[in-house]
Amino acid sequence: MIQRQLQYxxxxxxxxxxxxxxxxxxxxxxxxxxxEAPPGSSVLAGYLSIENAGKxxxxxxxxxxxxxSAIEIHRTVIENGMARMLSIGQIDIPAGDSFVxxxxxxxxxxxxxxxxxxxxxxxxxxxxxxxxxxxAVTAPVLRNRAD
Numbered sequence: 258m259i260q261r262q263l264q265y266x267x268x269x270x271x272x273x274x275x276x277x278x279x280x281x282x283x284x285x286x287x288x289x290x291x292x293e294a295p296p297g298s299s300v301l302a303g304y305l306s307i308e309n310a311g312k313x314x315x316x317x318x319x320x321x322x323x324x325x326s327a328i329e330i331h332r333t334v335i336e337n338g339m340a341r342m343l344s345i346g347q348i349d350i351p352a353g354d355s356f357v358x359x360x361x362x363x364x365x366x367x368x369x370x371x372x373x374x375x376x377x378x379x380x381x382x383x384x385x386x387x388x389x390x391x392x393a394v395t396a397p398v399l400r401n402r403a404d
Contacts, residue, residue, distance in 0.1 A: 283311035284350075284386065289396040291367065292360075293376045301374065303328075303365035303382070303396060306357045309350040317348040317356075318387040324380045326369035333361055342366065347387070360402075376400045 289305035309315045320328045331342045348363075350356045358364050365382075374380065376399055384392040 284309055284315060284389070284392055286384070286392060286394050289382070289394050290402060291374070291380060291396050291398045293374065293398050293400050294370075299369050301367040301370060302360070303367055304358045304360065305394065305396065306355060307348070307350060307384075308355040309352055312352050313388065314352055315350045315389060316387040317350070317384050319347070319385040320365060320382055321385065322367070322380055322382045324371050324374070325367045326371075328368070328382070329366045330358075330363065331366045332363045374398045
């Protein structure tokens with residue numbers, strides 16, 4: 258718990274210092290949402306789009322949030338006709354490029370929610386940028402993207 262509080266404090270400090278220190282980093286987050294989990298599930302999936310409008314490559318080194326015990330970046334792969342989830346350590350986004358986390362591809366796995374999350378709720382996620390400030394993102398919980 259203290260480690261998480263220190264992470265948030267560090268990210269808050271970086272947000273204050275960001276304009277001076279990380280002027281070349283320009284990330285834009287859109288289409289963030291979390292799929293509502295079936296009853297009894299301890300894992301949810303999250304999706305979003307990240308655009309790097311800056312002049313330097315950016316690495317998302319991790320994601321955290323108070324509503325989950327852990328958040329991992331995964332990708333779906335099909336092997337022998339079966340879907341598998343593979344954890345990846347980070348997302349690298351070249352300057353002027355974008356990266357999409359979507360159903361059936363790269364996505365977030367959000368483990369052990371601290372509270373019951375239903376369609377209409379929202380959660381805050383922190384994207385940890387290795388060469389820039391942390392980014393806070395609010396993601397609504399939806400039954401499906403059409404909600």
